[in-house]
Amino acid sequence: MDTPMHCHEERMHQAIALANRSLPQDVPVGAMVVDQSRCVIAEGWNNREQNFDPTGHAEMVALRQAGLHRQNWRLNDCVLYVTLEPCPMCASAILQARVSGVVFGAYDVIQGALGSALDLSQYYEPKPFVIGGVEEAACHQQLEVFFKARRQAASH
DSSP states (O other): OOOOHHHHHHHHHHHHHHHGGGTTTSOOOEEEEEOTTSOEEEEEEOOHHHHTOTTOOHHHHHHHHHHHHHTOSOOTTOEEEEEEOOOHHHHHHHHHTTOSEEEEEEOOTTTOTBTTSOBGGGGSSSOOEEEOOTTHHHHHHHHHHHHHHHHHHHHO
16 A cells, blocks of 8 residues: 555544543553555554453554454455554554554554564564654654653652
């Protein structure tokens, strides 16, 4: 899917808005799956705390919804947009779903599994395209505000 950068930026702004739905309980991460006709077919946001679900990451929620929407677990002509680089669990699910591409905002140098801490995509064929750092500052700021508030609450 050859998409101009400004389209990736617009989609990332949508994902940032989805991430706000995680608040105040969960780390604000938003994700969406876009099909080859550039339609959003699934949305997700972190809901681990609300649903007591360790797999309640934005990417997992969006992938599940996309599979149900398409009645197929294969998402090989879809692109996943997410505000934070996927962790190993999410990267594995993305790769298993055969998503054709991933566009993410903030890099995660500790748990990022699509290029930062490690790159799980190197073990899969076909390897999806990965574009990181789209609207990185806005995605990073959203996380920074959340964690700053959490630290302040813990210290009082």
